[in-house]
Amino acid sequence: MIEQLAIPWGELGTYLRYANNGSLEYPPLAVGLFRIANIFGERWFTLIWYGMVALAILLTCLVLKRMKGNFYIFLASILPLGGLLWDRFDIFPALITVLAVYLATNWGILALPVLAIGVILKIYPILLLPIVIGMLIKRGKYLGLAVGSVAFTLIVWLGLAKSESVLEFHGNRGIQIESIRAMPKLLDKNSVVEFKHNTFEIK
Amino acid sequence: MRTIFLILLGSILMSKTFSPQYLIWVAPFVSFLSNLEAGLFVSASFLTWFYFRYWNDVIALSPMATSILIARNVLLVVLLLVSTIKLVRKIMLK
Numbered sequence A: 001m002i003e004q005l006a007i008p009w010g011e012l013g014t015y016l017r018y019a020n021n022g023s024l025e026y027p028p029l030a031v032g033l034f035r036i037a038n039i040f041g042e043r044w045f046t047l048i049w050y051g052m053v054a055l056a057i058l059l060t061c062l063v064l065k066r067m068k069g070n071f072y073i074f075l076a077s078i079l080p081l082g083g084l085l086w087d088r089f090d091i092f093p094a095l096i097t098v099l100a101v102y103l104a105t106n107w108g109i110l111a112l113p114v115l116a117i118g119v120i121l122k123i124y125p126i127l128l129l130p131i132v133i134g135m136l137i138k139r140g141k142y143l144g145l146a147v148g149s150v151a152f153t154l155i156v157w158l159g160l161a162k163s164e165s166v167l168e169f170h171g172n173r174g175i176q177i178e179s180i181r182a183m184p185k186l187l188d189k190n191s192v193v194e195f196k197h198n199t200f201e202i203k
Numbered sequence B: 001m002r003t004i005f006l007i008l009l010g011s012i013l014m015s016k017t018f019s020p021q022y023l024i025w026v027a028p029f030v031s032f033l034s035n036l037e038a039g040l041f042v043s044a045s046f047l048t049w050f051y052f053r054y055w056n057d058v059i060a061l062s063p064m065a066t067s068i069l070i071a072r073n074v075l076l077v078v079l080l081l082v083s084t085i086k087l088v089r090k091i092m093l094k
Helices: A002-006 A010-021 A028-037 A042-066 A071-081 A091-105 A108-122 A124-138 A142-159 A164-171 A180-186 B002-014 B020-030 B035-053 B055-059 B063-093
Strands: A193-196 A199-202
Touching (some): A028 A108, A042 A071, A042 A091, A091 A108, A091 A124, A091 B020, A108 A124, A108 A142, A180 A199, B002 B020
16 A cells, blocks of 8 residues: 555656656756655655655755744745645755855855756756846855856856757747736637647647 | 845746746745735635646636636736835835
């Protein structure tokens, strides 16, 4: 019974497949996370994955506490998501992103390299690059800015060197049914929903 | 922190893709916002969980299920506006 429960299914089944075969959807570092969860084989995948997610939540709370944020609000924001939290890997780039912002105010030299790890994990943390640079300049952490910029460039360049397929995959995606842009189409009786790019798109 | 929150939420809302778990990207930065903004975000999280329970109805474009999804999206747009107004007011006060 327990072994049956441990076999990954749904999104975790997809992650297990990516751990074994690589992925066009996610950058290489994300596939590395899936491989860590698969280190003892597929029977342990789900258990290790949930342990990793719980650890990431705990670490995010600790970072938020150090930043004097209200981590109870963070928990209240994510826990209602249920399986969307536990069966997805988005908590990991979220942790890395908030850690980079924390480091920009304390350990400046590490801020940009940590942000770079976030970028090669899920791309979107690159949106915060100007903010983190601005924080380093505002606090006069010029050494951190100089060394960090070189490290950022190297990590992103090496990390995404073979990721053209990932960028192409996301570039080709249509309008996802849950997006704001899809709202007028949701009200249109002539709209059509189809499964493409591992998600549901609306036309 | 509000600027970071706005950059992330604005990017998600303007994108053609918006998977429900993207809310996790923004969640750490909600912990620095006002109770009103946090309340709006937590409500959006609940609605996300709620419409996801009726996912088959959502993709079948059932009016009931899509109205929950639309309500979630409207809530997030309202949150974006409220947070932007708060940021602008803070900047003007300085």
